[in-house]
Amino acid sequence: MRSAFAAVFAALFCLGGAAALMAEDLVIETFDSAPGTRWDYVADTVMGGVSTGQARFETERGVAFARLSGEVSTQNNGGFIQVRHRLQIPVPETAAGVRLIVRGNGEEYFVHLRTKGTRLPWQYYQAEFETTGEWREVQLPFDVFAPSGSLMRKTPTPGRVVSVGVVAFGRDHSARVDIREVGFYDR
Incomplete structure:
Protein backbone atom coordinates (compact mmCIF):
# COMPACT_ATOMS: atom_id res chain seq x y z
CA MET A 1 0.00 0.00 0.00
CA ARG A 2 2.80 2.43 0.94
CA SER A 3 4.59 1.92 -2.41
CA ALA A 4 1.34 2.54 -4.31
CA PHE A 5 0.83 5.70 -2.26
CA ALA A 6 4.41 6.81 -2.99
CA ALA A 7 3.97 6.13 -6.71
CA VAL A 8 0.81 8.26 -6.89
CA PHE A 9 2.46 11.24 -5.21
CA ALA A 10 5.67 10.86 -7.20
CA ALA A 11 3.59 10.90 -10.39
CA LEU A 12 1.73 14.02 -9.24
CA PHE A 13 5.02 15.76 -8.52
CA CYS A 14 6.54 14.78 -11.88
CA LEU A 15 3.46 16.13 -13.62
CA GLY A 16 3.97 19.54 -12.05
CA GLY A 17 2.01 19.14 -8.81
CA ALA A 18 3.24 20.73 -5.60
CA ALA A 19 3.26 17.47 -3.68
CA ALA A 20 5.99 14.88 -3.35
CA LEU A 21 6.47 11.98 -1.02
CA MET A 22 9.92 12.20 0.50
CA ALA A 23 10.99 9.54 3.01
CA GLU A 24 8.07 9.29 5.43
CA ASP A 25 6.90 12.87 4.84
CA LEU A 26 4.31 14.25 2.47
CA VAL A 27 5.66 17.62 1.35
CA ILE A 28 2.87 19.81 0.02
CA GLU A 29 4.90 22.95 -0.63
CA THR A 30 8.50 24.04 -1.20
CA PHE A 31 7.58 27.48 -2.65
CA ASP A 32 9.76 27.05 -5.73
CA SER A 33 7.13 26.83 -8.48
CA ALA A 34 4.47 29.58 -8.68
CA PRO A 35 3.34 29.38 -5.02
CA GLY A 36 1.20 32.50 -5.48
CA THR A 37 -1.27 30.34 -7.40
CA ARG A 38 -1.77 28.06 -4.38
CA TRP A 39 -1.43 30.35 -1.33
CA ASP A 40 -3.71 33.20 -0.26
CA TYR A 41 -3.09 36.08 2.12
CA VAL A 42 -5.94 36.74 4.55
CA ALA A 43 -6.17 39.35 7.32
CA ASP A 44 -8.69 40.31 9.99
CA THR A 45 -9.78 43.19 7.75
CA VAL A 46 -12.29 40.77 6.18
CA MET A 47 -14.15 41.01 9.52
CA GLY A 48 -13.51 44.67 10.36
CA GLY A 49 -10.08 44.32 12.00
CA VAL A 50 -7.19 46.68 11.29
CA SER A 51 -4.14 44.39 11.04
CA THR A 52 -1.91 45.04 8.03
CA GLY A 53 0.53 42.78 6.26
CA GLN A 54 1.46 40.80 3.22
CA ALA A 55 2.62 37.42 2.01
CA ARG A 56 5.51 37.50 -0.43
CA PHE A 57 7.29 34.65 -2.18
CA GLU A 58 11.05 35.09 -2.23
CA THR A 59 14.30 33.29 -2.98
CA GLU A 60 17.47 33.77 -0.96
CA ARG A 61 20.71 31.91 -1.77
CA GLY A 62 18.76 29.48 -3.91
CA VAL A 63 16.17 28.74 -1.20
CA ALA A 64 12.55 29.57 -2.02
CA PHE A 65 10.17 30.54 0.79
CA ALA A 66 7.06 32.47 1.72
CA ARG A 67 7.36 35.48 4.02
CA LEU A 68 4.36 36.53 6.09
CA SER A 69 4.95 39.96 7.59
CA GLY A 70 3.02 42.88 9.00
CA GLU A 71 1.49 44.47 12.06
CA VAL A 72 -1.05 42.45 14.00
CA SER A 73 -3.57 44.56 15.91
CA THR A 74 -6.31 43.40 18.27
CA GLN A 75 -8.18 46.69 17.81
CA ASN A 76 -11.74 46.47 16.52
CA ASN A 77 -11.98 42.75 17.43
CA GLY A 78 -9.11 41.91 15.08
CA GLY A 79 -5.86 40.13 15.62
CA PHE A 80 -4.48 38.10 12.71
CA ILE A 81 -2.69 37.93 9.39
CA GLN A 82 -2.38 34.62 7.58
CA VAL A 83 -1.04 32.85 4.53
CA ARG A 84 -3.22 29.83 3.67
CA HIS A 85 -3.09 26.89 1.27
CA ARG A 86 -6.14 24.88 0.23
CA LEU A 87 -5.03 21.28 -0.21
CA GLN A 88 -5.42 19.74 -3.64
CA ILE A 89 -4.88 16.17 -2.41
CA PRO A 90 -6.12 14.48 0.75
CA VAL A 91 -3.82 14.07 3.73
CA PRO A 92 -3.11 10.37 4.32
CA GLU A 93 -4.89 8.89 7.34
CA THR A 94 -1.47 7.65 8.51
CA ALA A 95 -0.21 11.22 8.96
CA ALA A 96 0.73 12.04 12.55
CA GLY A 97 1.00 15.81 12.21
CA VAL A 98 2.14 18.92 10.37
CA ARG A 99 5.79 19.48 9.49
CA LEU A 100 7.27 22.92 8.70
CA ILE A 101 10.68 24.40 8.05
CA VAL A 102 10.55 27.98 9.34
CA ARG A 103 12.50 30.94 10.66
CA GLY A 104 11.33 34.27 12.01
CA ASN A 105 11.79 37.20 14.31
CA VAL A 138 8.90 22.08 13.47
CA GLN A 139 6.68 19.04 13.93
CA LEU A 140 3.20 19.58 15.34
CA PRO A 141 1.30 16.36 16.16
CA PHE A 142 -2.41 16.50 15.38
CA ASP A 143 -3.23 15.95 19.06
CA VAL A 144 -1.69 19.34 20.03
CA PHE A 145 -4.09 21.20 17.71
CA ALA A 146 -6.85 22.80 19.80
CA PRO A 147 -10.31 23.43 18.37
CA SER A 148 -11.49 27.05 18.22
CA GLY A 149 -14.94 26.11 19.51
CA SER A 150 -16.61 23.72 21.90
CA LEU A 151 -18.82 22.02 19.31
CA MET A 152 -15.85 20.74 17.28
CA ARG A 153 -14.03 17.41 17.49
CA LYS A 154 -11.21 17.39 20.05
CA THR A 155 -8.51 16.86 17.40
CA PRO A 156 -8.53 17.10 13.60
CA THR A 157 -8.73 13.92 11.54
CA PRO A 158 -5.89 13.86 8.96
CA GLY A 159 -8.02 12.77 6.00
CA ARG A 160 -10.53 15.58 6.65
CA VAL A 161 -7.97 18.45 6.58
CA VAL A 162 -8.69 20.80 3.67
CA SER A 163 -6.35 23.75 4.32
CA VAL A 164 -3.20 24.74 6.19
CA GLY A 165 -2.48 28.30 7.29
CA VAL A 166 0.51 29.92 8.96
CA VAL A 167 -0.83 32.69 11.16
CA ALA A 168 0.37 35.65 13.23
CA PHE A 169 -2.41 35.77 15.76
CA GLY A 170 -3.94 36.94 19.00
CA ARG A 171 -1.83 39.83 20.26
CA ASP A 172 -0.45 43.18 19.10
CA HIS A 173 2.96 42.57 17.53
CA SER A 174 5.18 42.92 14.48
CA ALA A 175 5.15 39.70 12.50
CA ARG A 176 7.79 38.19 10.22
CA VAL A 177 7.84 34.47 9.64
CA ASP A 178 9.45 32.70 6.70
CA ILE A 179 8.17 29.29 5.62
CA ARG A 180 10.47 27.14 3.48
CA GLU A 181 8.55 23.87 3.51
CA VAL A 182 5.10 22.67 4.55
CA GLY A 183 3.92 19.11 4.77
CA PHE A 184 2.79 16.25 6.94
CA TYR A 185 4.81 13.54 8.64
CA ASP A 186 3.89 9.91 9.07
CA ARG A 187 3.50 7.87 12.24
Missing part, protein backbone atom coordinates in the same frame (compact mmCIF):
# COMPACT_ATOMS: atom_id res chain seq x y z
CA GLY A 106 11.62 35.23 17.56
CA GLU A 107 7.86 35.57 17.95
CA GLU A 108 5.39 32.73 18.36
CA TYR A 109 3.19 31.84 15.40
CA PHE A 110 0.43 29.34 14.73
CA VAL A 111 -0.66 26.74 12.24
CA HIS A 112 -4.39 26.75 11.59
CA LEU A 113 -6.01 23.70 10.05
CA ARG A 114 -9.46 23.74 8.56
CA THR A 115 -11.31 20.50 7.94
CA LYS A 116 -14.42 19.38 6.09
CA GLY A 117 -16.26 20.04 9.37
CA THR A 118 -15.07 23.64 9.94
CA ARG A 119 -17.58 25.50 7.83
CA LEU A 120 -17.77 28.82 9.69
CA PRO A 121 -14.98 31.41 9.27
CA TRP A 122 -14.06 31.32 12.96
CA GLN A 123 -13.71 27.53 13.09
CA TYR A 124 -10.21 26.02 12.88
CA TYR A 125 -7.72 23.90 14.78
CA GLN A 126 -4.69 25.75 16.14
CA ALA A 127 -1.17 24.79 17.24
CA GLU A 128 1.63 27.14 18.25
CA PHE A 129 5.30 27.13 17.26
CA GLU A 130 8.28 29.35 18.03
CA THR A 131 10.74 30.91 15.61
CA THR A 132 14.39 31.89 15.69
CA GLY A 133 16.52 33.67 13.11
CA GLU A 134 17.73 30.31 11.78
CA TRP A 135 15.87 27.76 9.69
CA ARG A 136 14.51 24.92 11.80
CA GLU A 137 12.11 22.03 11.45
Whole structure:
Protein backbone atom coordinates (compact mmCIF):
# COMPACT_ATOMS: atom_id res chain seq x y z
CA MET A 1 0.00 0.00 0.00
CA ARG A 2 2.80 2.43 0.94
CA SER A 3 4.59 1.92 -2.41
CA ALA A 4 1.34 2.54 -4.31
CA PHE A 5 0.83 5.70 -2.26
CA ALA A 6 4.41 6.81 -2.99
CA ALA A 7 3.97 6.13 -6.71
CA VAL A 8 0.81 8.26 -6.89
CA PHE A 9 2.46 11.24 -5.21
CA ALA A 10 5.67 10.86 -7.20
CA ALA A 11 3.59 10.90 -10.39
CA LEU A 12 1.73 14.02 -9.24
CA PHE A 13 5.02 15.76 -8.52
CA CYS A 14 6.54 14.78 -11.88
CA LEU A 15 3.46 16.13 -13.62
CA GLY A 16 3.97 19.54 -12.05
CA GLY A 17 2.01 19.14 -8.81
CA ALA A 18 3.24 20.73 -5.60
CA ALA A 19 3.26 17.47 -3.68
CA ALA A 20 5.99 14.88 -3.35
CA LEU A 21 6.47 11.98 -1.02
CA MET A 22 9.92 12.20 0.50
CA ALA A 23 10.99 9.54 3.01
CA GLU A 24 8.07 9.29 5.43
CA ASP A 25 6.90 12.87 4.84
CA LEU A 26 4.31 14.25 2.47
CA VAL A 27 5.66 17.62 1.35
CA ILE A 28 2.87 19.81 0.02
CA GLU A 29 4.90 22.95 -0.63
CA THR A 30 8.50 24.04 -1.20
CA PHE A 31 7.58 27.48 -2.65
CA ASP A 32 9.76 27.05 -5.73
CA SER A 33 7.13 26.83 -8.48
CA ALA A 34 4.47 29.58 -8.68
CA PRO A 35 3.34 29.38 -5.02
CA GLY A 36 1.20 32.50 -5.48
CA THR A 37 -1.27 30.34 -7.40
CA ARG A 38 -1.77 28.06 -4.38
CA TRP A 39 -1.43 30.35 -1.33
CA ASP A 40 -3.71 33.20 -0.26
CA TYR A 41 -3.09 36.08 2.12
CA VAL A 42 -5.94 36.74 4.55
CA ALA A 43 -6.17 39.35 7.32
CA ASP A 44 -8.69 40.31 9.99
CA THR A 45 -9.78 43.19 7.75
CA VAL A 46 -12.29 40.77 6.18
CA MET A 47 -14.15 41.01 9.52
CA GLY A 48 -13.51 44.67 10.36
CA GLY A 49 -10.08 44.32 12.00
CA VAL A 50 -7.19 46.68 11.29
CA SER A 51 -4.14 44.39 11.04
CA THR A 52 -1.91 45.04 8.03
CA GLY A 53 0.53 42.78 6.26
CA GLN A 54 1.46 40.80 3.22
CA ALA A 55 2.62 37.42 2.01
CA ARG A 56 5.51 37.50 -0.43
CA PHE A 57 7.29 34.65 -2.18
CA GLU A 58 11.05 35.09 -2.23
CA THR A 59 14.30 33.29 -2.98
CA GLU A 60 17.47 33.77 -0.96
CA ARG A 61 20.71 31.91 -1.77
CA GLY A 62 18.76 29.48 -3.91
CA VAL A 63 16.17 28.74 -1.20
CA ALA A 64 12.55 29.57 -2.02
CA PHE A 65 10.17 30.54 0.79
CA ALA A 66 7.06 32.47 1.72
CA ARG A 67 7.36 35.48 4.02
CA LEU A 68 4.36 36.53 6.09
CA SER A 69 4.95 39.96 7.59
CA GLY A 70 3.02 42.88 9.00
CA GLU A 71 1.49 44.47 12.06
CA VAL A 72 -1.05 42.45 14.00
CA SER A 73 -3.57 44.56 15.91
CA THR A 74 -6.31 43.40 18.27
CA GLN A 75 -8.18 46.69 17.81
CA ASN A 76 -11.74 46.47 16.52
CA ASN A 77 -11.98 42.75 17.43
CA GLY A 78 -9.11 41.91 15.08
CA GLY A 79 -5.86 40.13 15.62
CA PHE A 80 -4.48 38.10 12.71
CA ILE A 81 -2.69 37.93 9.39
CA GLN A 82 -2.38 34.62 7.58
CA VAL A 83 -1.04 32.85 4.53
CA ARG A 84 -3.22 29.83 3.67
CA HIS A 85 -3.09 26.89 1.27
CA ARG A 86 -6.14 24.88 0.23
CA LEU A 87 -5.03 21.28 -0.21
CA GLN A 88 -5.42 19.74 -3.64
CA ILE A 89 -4.88 16.17 -2.41
CA PRO A 90 -6.12 14.48 0.75
CA VAL A 91 -3.82 14.07 3.73
CA PRO A 92 -3.11 10.37 4.32
CA GLU A 93 -4.89 8.89 7.34
CA THR A 94 -1.47 7.65 8.51
CA ALA A 95 -0.21 11.22 8.96
CA ALA A 96 0.73 12.04 12.55
CA GLY A 97 1.00 15.81 12.21
CA VAL A 98 2.14 18.92 10.37
CA ARG A 99 5.79 19.48 9.49
CA LEU A 100 7.27 22.92 8.70
CA ILE A 101 10.68 24.40 8.05
CA VAL A 102 10.55 27.98 9.34
CA ARG A 103 12.50 30.94 10.66
CA GLY A 104 11.33 34.27 12.01
CA ASN A 105 11.79 37.20 14.31
CA GLY A 106 11.62 35.23 17.56
CA GLU A 107 7.86 35.57 17.95
CA GLU A 108 5.39 32.73 18.36
CA TYR A 109 3.19 31.84 15.40
CA PHE A 110 0.43 29.34 14.73
CA VAL A 111 -0.66 26.74 12.24
CA HIS A 112 -4.39 26.75 11.59
CA LEU A 113 -6.01 23.70 10.05
CA ARG A 114 -9.46 23.74 8.56
CA THR A 115 -11.31 20.50 7.94
CA LYS A 116 -14.42 19.38 6.09
CA GLY A 117 -16.26 20.04 9.37
CA THR A 118 -15.07 23.64 9.94
CA ARG A 119 -17.58 25.50 7.83
CA LEU A 120 -17.77 28.82 9.69
CA PRO A 121 -14.98 31.41 9.27
CA TRP A 122 -14.06 31.32 12.96
CA GLN A 123 -13.71 27.53 13.09
CA TYR A 124 -10.21 26.02 12.88
CA TYR A 125 -7.72 23.90 14.78
CA GLN A 126 -4.69 25.75 16.14
CA ALA A 127 -1.17 24.79 17.24
CA GLU A 128 1.63 27.14 18.25
CA PHE A 129 5.30 27.13 17.26
CA GLU A 130 8.28 29.35 18.03
CA THR A 131 10.74 30.91 15.61
CA THR A 132 14.39 31.89 15.69
CA GLY A 133 16.52 33.67 13.11
CA GLU A 134 17.73 30.31 11.78
CA TRP A 135 15.87 27.76 9.69
CA ARG A 136 14.51 24.92 11.80
CA GLU A 137 12.11 22.03 11.45
CA VAL A 138 8.90 22.08 13.47
CA GLN A 139 6.68 19.04 13.93
CA LEU A 140 3.20 19.58 15.34
CA PRO A 141 1.30 16.36 16.16
CA PHE A 142 -2.41 16.50 15.38
CA ASP A 143 -3.23 15.95 19.06
CA VAL A 144 -1.69 19.34 20.03
CA PHE A 145 -4.09 21.20 17.71
CA ALA A 146 -6.85 22.80 19.80
CA PRO A 147 -10.31 23.43 18.37
CA SER A 148 -11.49 27.05 18.22
CA GLY A 149 -14.94 26.11 19.51
CA SER A 150 -16.61 23.72 21.90
CA LEU A 151 -18.82 22.02 19.31
CA MET A 152 -15.85 20.74 17.28
CA ARG A 153 -14.03 17.41 17.49
CA LYS A 154 -11.21 17.39 20.05
CA THR A 155 -8.51 16.86 17.40
CA PRO A 156 -8.53 17.10 13.60
CA THR A 157 -8.73 13.92 11.54
CA PRO A 158 -5.89 13.86 8.96
CA GLY A 159 -8.02 12.77 6.00
CA ARG A 160 -10.53 15.58 6.65
CA VAL A 161 -7.97 18.45 6.58
CA VAL A 162 -8.69 20.80 3.67
CA SER A 163 -6.35 23.75 4.32
CA VAL A 164 -3.20 24.74 6.19
CA GLY A 165 -2.48 28.30 7.29
CA VAL A 166 0.51 29.92 8.96
CA VAL A 167 -0.83 32.69 11.16
CA ALA A 168 0.37 35.65 13.23
CA PHE A 169 -2.41 35.77 15.76
CA GLY A 170 -3.94 36.94 19.00
CA ARG A 171 -1.83 39.83 20.26
CA ASP A 172 -0.45 43.18 19.10
CA HIS A 173 2.96 42.57 17.53
CA SER A 174 5.18 42.92 14.48
CA ALA A 175 5.15 39.70 12.50
CA ARG A 176 7.79 38.19 10.22
CA VAL A 177 7.84 34.47 9.64
CA ASP A 178 9.45 32.70 6.70
CA ILE A 179 8.17 29.29 5.62
CA ARG A 180 10.47 27.14 3.48
CA GLU A 181 8.55 23.87 3.51
CA VAL A 182 5.10 22.67 4.55
CA GLY A 183 3.92 19.11 4.77
CA PHE A 184 2.79 16.25 6.94
CA TYR A 185 4.81 13.54 8.64
CA ASP A 186 3.89 9.91 9.07
CA ARG A 187 3.50 7.87 12.24
